[in-house]
Amino acid sequence: MEHLFAIFVFVFQQSLEDLGTPLHEVTFCVLDFETTGGRRNIDMITEIGAVKYRGGEELGTFQTLIDPGCAVPPEITVLTGITSAMVSRAPKMEHVLPTLLGFLEGAVLVGHNVGFDLAFLNAALRRSGREAWKGQKVDTLAISRRLIRNDVPNHKLSTLAKCLRLPHQPNHRALDDAHATADLLHHLLELASALGVLGLDDLQQLPTMQRHPQAKKLRLTEDLPRSPGVYRFINKRGEVLYVGKATNIRSRVRSYFSSDKRRKVDQLLRETELIEHTVCKGPLEAEVLELRLIQNLRPRFNRRSKNWSQYVYVKLTLSERFPRLSIVSEPKGDAGFYLGPISSRRVARDVVDAIETVVPLRRCTKRVPRQVTAGPCVAAQIGTSVCPCSGEVTEEAYSEIVDDALLALSNHPEKLLKPLRLRMLGLASQQRFEEAADLRRQAFALSTVLRRQYQVEALRSFGRVVFEDFRTGLTTLENGCLVEFAGETGGVGMERNSLDGVTGKREVAELWCVANWLDTEAHNLRLIYCDHPLSSRYPCLDNFQIKKDLALV
Known part of the structure; x- marks a missing residue:
């Protein structure tokens, strides 16, 4: 059985699936507009011409004059032959759009300087309250500049049609110009095929590729x-x-x-x-x-x-008489409670600040003596923490504070997040916006770390799980990590942390990846096998995004 890092094999004879969308299967719709000028937000469309092709065969045409709602400038009449009288009884653009969009549906839009036509199309869509056109497009102007740059004096459509002796010659009427552009497209496709351009993606990348x-x-x-x-x-x-x-x-x-x-x-x-x-x-x-x-x-x-080695943990030092929060690089085999791994020390600092805003854990880092040797610290004097060093709190009373912190972090995060949101709203109502923003950042960090912690703990508790995705087949997870690729057991496992209940730095990125996959793809998955029930006892957490209650304060 080949493992995950088996020798890479190159496939020289590609299957049909590897060819992408072959050009002979692509439906191209060549579009051309005549307008009252070149300003897309001011000038209006006077005529539409479109031709649809697939595999070199013409599938249909679309042509109509459009009432621009204004007089056609004389210079435009001289150029196109379209007069104000010709368009006075024509339909308005908003009435033609549904039919035009239906004609374009499912096709790749083609134009000579396609950005010009697309800009006028999107301007018309915007005026009618519709979204911009989001389909794929091909520009024959850009492709011609790449393929026949030295063969023609310039790349105007009329010049190209004459030099290449195309069947249709442009005359500044929409349908005729669309036919000429279609002829040019087919000529360019023949040239591109000699360069190995067989798929639509290759054709779209061709204008910028060779330079x-x-x-x-x-x-x-x-x-x-x-x-x-x-x-x-x-x-x-x-x-x-x-x-x-x-x-x-x-x-x-x-x-x-x-x-x-x-x-x-x-x-x-x-x-x-x-x-x-x-x-x-x-x-x-x-x-x-x-x-x-x-x-x-x-x-x-x-x-x-690559920066996984720089991850840190937030630790509640349960082995001390008066536990406190600290940021450590590696977990130890002690009785500490760990949050993490966390992606940076800055985020970990925000997590600690958020917890200490709600829970009055001691802030000092020195060992607490048996006898009182000093007065209360600054944090205790302003009421944000207790101070065991001053003797103001007993071990029994402090252990209750620690138990509350553990309960909140392990099972009831709302005991931390709800007070943080209320304090944030209070600061905002007092117009202390910078403090509110700082608190929001800290609360967001805590919420994110807890959410990931709960997801990872749930994944690691599932044991062996097998899912079936109707698109990709079976996926096997072992303690949250992927262990089976394409039906074959992966030969490279992730490094596990030797401490029970603490997630290792190397494996956490994969666990986050799998958790996100389960969240987004759950509706496409069918459970085939699991060692333990797949359930999570954790609630949805406040993500501290801006809400109406904060915006209205």
């Missing part, structure tokens, strides 16, 4: 599949530079050569000599594999998931 300074390394992406999984950039010494995940490996990796302008990416591509990949069943498997690879390989260009 990248590292474009020669695009050959490294030729055999990448269009499947979910994990990819690795590797240098000439065999060192892994970067690990990433994607729902479409090929499209994501090729995007580094086009849309990503970060200097860090440019340096990554300069050093890359090989790109390897692993195909995964779905997003969870890909994300977990990415996490494990980053933790084991520590790639130089990855930031995410």
Whole structure:
């Protein structure tokens, strides 16, 4: 059985599923507008022309004049031949939009300088109270500049149609121009196919792809599949530079050569000599594999998931006579109560401040003597904590405070979060907004840490669980971590913390990932097997986002 980190295998003969959306299966709708001018928010559409194609076959046309609600400027009439009299009895744009949108539905919008036509379309949609058009688009102007840049004097549609001897010649009438643009599209598709452009995603990336300074390394992406999984950039010494995940490996990796302008990416591509990949069943498997690879390989260009060693814990020092809260780097084999791991010391400090706002635990860090040796500390003098050093509280009375804190942190978080929200609202009502904002930040940190703590504790208590996702098949979890990939047992397990009940730093990122997956994908899952009942006794927690009660204070 091959384990999780088996040798990466490249697939040279791609399956039909790996081809993405083949261009011959894409429905293209070529759209052209005639307008009263070039200002999308002021000028109006006077004519619509659209032609729909699939596999080179014309499926239908759409053409109509539009009443712009204003006179057609003389210079526009000279250019297009459209007069005010011609459009005076034409329908208004708002009456035509439903039919036009139906014609465009499910198609990839095509235009010569498609941004111009799309801007006028979205302006019309906005005026009628509709949302902007969000479909995919292809610009023949940008593609022609990439493929035939040196073959024509310019890239105007009329020039291209003449030089390429296209069947239709544009004449500034919408339908004729749409037909000419469609002819140009088909000519460009033939040229692009010779470069290995077979899918829609490749066609859309083509205008920016070849101008990248590292474009020669695009050959490294030729055999990448269009499947979910994990990819690795590797240098000439065999060192892994970067690990990433994607729902479409090929499209994501090729995007580094086009849309990503970060200097860090440019340096990554300069050093890359090989790109390897692993195909995964779905997003969870890909994300977990990415996490494990980053933790084991520590790639130089990855930031995410490498800082787990800097995580900290908030500890309630139950082994002391008078327990207190402290921030520690590692849990110890003592009787302490631990919250975490927490991603940074700053967040941990906010958690401690939030707890101490409600529970008057001692703030001093020195050992409490048996005999009274000093007066109350500053925190005790202002009433925010008790002070065992001054003898004002007995061990029995202090143990009740500690028990209340443990009960709130373990089972009843509302005993902490509700007083925090009330105090935050009180500060806001007194116009002490900076203090209210600080308290809100601290309360949010506490709520987030508790929510994650409860999720992780629940996951680790489930034992072995098997889910079935109708899209990706079986998923097996062991104490909250993924242990089975594509029906085969993973050979690399996560490092466990030796202390019962305390989550280790290395495993917590994967546990958070699995918890989020269960929250978002529960409606797609069917439980096949579980060692223990899947239930959580923890309530939904206040996330301390801005609410109406705070906004109205």
